[in-house]
Amino acid sequence: MREKKRVIFHLDMDHFYTAVETRERPELEGKPVVVGADPKGGSGRGVVSTSNYEARKVGVHSGMPISRAYKLCPEAVYLPSNFPRYIEVSNKIMATARQYADKFEQWGIDEAFLDVSSRVKNYAEAKALAQRIKREISQKEHLTCSIGVGPNKLIAKIGSDYQKPNGLTVVKEEDAEKFLQPLPVRKLLWVGRKTEAKLKAMGVETIGDLARFDPSVLAETFGVAGTQMYRMAHGVDRSEVEERTAVKSVSHETTFEEDTDDAEAVLNALDALAEEVTMEVQSQRLFFKTVTVKVRFENFETHTRSRTLQFMTNRPQDLKKHAKELLAPYLRVNRKIRLIGVRVSTFVSAEKQQTLC
Numbered sequence: 001m002r003e004k005k006r007v008i009f010h011l012d013m014d015h016f017y018t019a020v021e022t023r024e025r026p027e028l029e030g031k032p033v034v035v036g037a038d039p040k041g042g043s044g045r046g047v048v049s050t051s052n053y054e055a056r057k058v059g060v061h062s063g064m065p066i067s068r069a070y071k072l073c074p075e076a077v078y079l080p081s082n083f084p085r086y087i088e089v090s091n092k093i094m095a096t097a098r099q100y101a102d103k104f105e106q107w108g109i110d111e112a113f114l115d116v117s118s119r120v121k122n123y124a125e126a127k128a129l130a131q132r133i134k135r136e137i138s139q140k141e142h143l144t145c146s147i148g149v150g151p152n153k154l155i156a157k158i159g160s161d162y163q164k165p166n167g168l169t170v171v172k173e174e175d176a177e178k179f180l181q182p183l184p185v186r187k188l189l190w191v192g193r194k195t196e197a198k199l200k201a202m203g204v205e206t207i208g209d210l211a212r213f214d215p216s217v218l219a220e221t222f223g224v225a226g227t228q229m230y231r232m233a234h235g236v237d238r239s240e241v242e243e244r245t246a247v248k249s250v251s252h253e254t255t256f257e258e259d260t261d262d263a264e265a266v267l268n269a270l271d272a273l274a275e276e277v278t279m280e281v282q283s284q285r286l287f288f289k290t291v292t293v294k295v296r297f298e299n300f301e302t303h304t305r306s307r308t309l310q311f312m313t314n315r316p317q318d319l320k321k322h323a324k325e326l327l328a329p330y331l332r333v334n335r336k337i338r339l340i341g342v343r344v345s346t347f348v349s350a351e352k353q354q355t356l357c
Helices: 016-024 066-072 083-098 123-141 153-160 173-180 193-201 207-212 215-222 224-233 263-283 316-331 350-356
Strands: 008-013 033-036 048-051 077-079 103-107 111-115 145-150 168-170 249-260 286-297 302-313 337-349
Touching: 008 083, 008 123, 008 153, 016 033, 016 048, 016 083, 033 066, 048 066, 083 103, 083 111, 083 123, 083 263, 111 153, 123 145, 123 168, 145 153, 153 168, 153 173, 173 207, 193 215, 207 224, 215 224, 249 263, 249 286, 263 286, 263 316, 263 337, 286 316, 302 316, 302 337, 316 337
Parallel strands: 033 077, 145 168
Antiparallel strands: 008 111, 008 145, 033 048, 103 111, 249 337, 286 302, 286 337
């Protein structure tokens, strides 16, 4: 019996945090808005969580030092993160989207994959279903999203970014390679700036260039990642949409605008990540016991260190203290850091924690 072809959606909310803020403060409409740390007249610490399209037009983007954002856009409205509110809105949106999927995989607070293979007979029906989901989210939450429709998660994910904001891009299986060919190679998942630079030095500018490149040379240069990039350039992705039931961990990470060995900048970013993680944990009425720090150096070498605490907590000061202690050895090696992340796990609910006290 012939296997039914898959149809996958990737739903991505448009500049989610700032969109929620603008929805609830109509006077912000049309103004550049940045959610993140306090810029304090250009001397603030921490990083940008997200920015709306007006701010992005002048170069402000997530992960950027807030002081740099202020220099680029001093006229922006700078707001602190309100994670409990964002998560409340996110839960409503995800519940709406989930009802249309055979399998549903949420990625973070503002995006998700939907396997709708048994819900549609063809791509025309898939497009109509995507339009229905977009319309329902707009009517219920007064927010816009972009949806990519494709034969796998890779194509769907790239598609959702193709016509942002409020976009809908449908890519049939037979058109996948043609769709990918002219796109910059950076559009492929997991191709960062350093990999992009190395590929460009090899004459690879577009995904089409990558698809035509000698796969043995890619494997020799990038290892397993080179083989994976070659497959993706041909639109191949067999990964499944996977349901995630109970929350097993909460994490946030940031990639620095430029690789840095400035310890103060790294620690400020770590503090901001810890604040975001604990706000998300508190909003879900959870306590955690395990803390993990992730560090990626300029050469993409990645390390993680974990610690299991002697107590359950959801206080930001506890997370900051232990995250900084875990990070400390990496700050002493005199190497530039590309990315840092903070993750907490080993959860217990607030209700159960109360019975243990």
